[in-house]
Amino acid sequence: MEALLLSLLNGLSYSLLLFLLASGLTLIFSLLGVLNFAHGSFYMLGAYLAWQSGQWLGFWGGLLAAPIGVAAVATLFELGVLRRLRPQGHLPELLATFAFGVVLVEVARLLWGSASVPYGIPAALQGSLFRLGGLEFAAYRGFVMAVALAALDPDDRDVLSRCDLQGMTQKDYAQANGLSLPAVKSRVLRARARLRLLLVERCGVRFDAATGRVCCSVPRQPASACCSASSGTTAA
DSSP, rough: OHHHHHHHHHHHHHHHHHHHHHHHEEEEEHOOOOOOHHHHHHHHHHHHHHHHHHHHHHHHHHHHHHHHHHHHHHHHHHHIIHEEEEEEHHHHHHHHHHHHHHHHHHHHHHHHSSSSOOOOOOOOGGGGEEEEEEEEEEEEHHHHHHHHHHHSSSSHHHHHHHIIIIIIOOOHHHHHTTHHHHHHHHHHHHHHHHHHHHHHHOEEEEEEEOOOOEEEEEESSHHHHHHHHHHTTTTO
């Protein structure tokens, strides 16, 4: 039983790592409508920047410096390339991200070579987080799980209630809460997608494929479970 539980925890930690990798791709696609073919190359650049800056600043310094470096490169790419191509449609944007991904790979190969670099687990995250019988759960896996869980938005109910039900514009919501407009747009899209998924899976609601509107509802038994689930976790 201990081995099974530990395997489940290891699988959960790996799935949360995949969530971190996939969330950036879906966020860019939902926010900008760009299928970013350079997504993996940006993560590769972040890994190399974390290793390189870690040589000077230590692991934790590299952990902070790498996202800043990747964000700077991505911002320059957005301002210098994607915004100019956006009026021409999605195909030029897709080709541009594919080409930029290839460029990033070649630049990384020139700077750091083709061989792997020795990027070990820091001393603070070595060892086991806890034991199950005679088996250990690595502290580093627990750290990855904590980072992934921290990236989840705990509650999107407020933005849906204000923007979709009360008629507040997304711009006014952003100003009232000290957020950027793109961040609010992303939060609204994410909350709507989660609400739609809950309505389909838990309440039996069906949407028309052509219009995206509700076409029918097939309540599941017991009905109270549907109501409690949708009211308690509608925008979670």
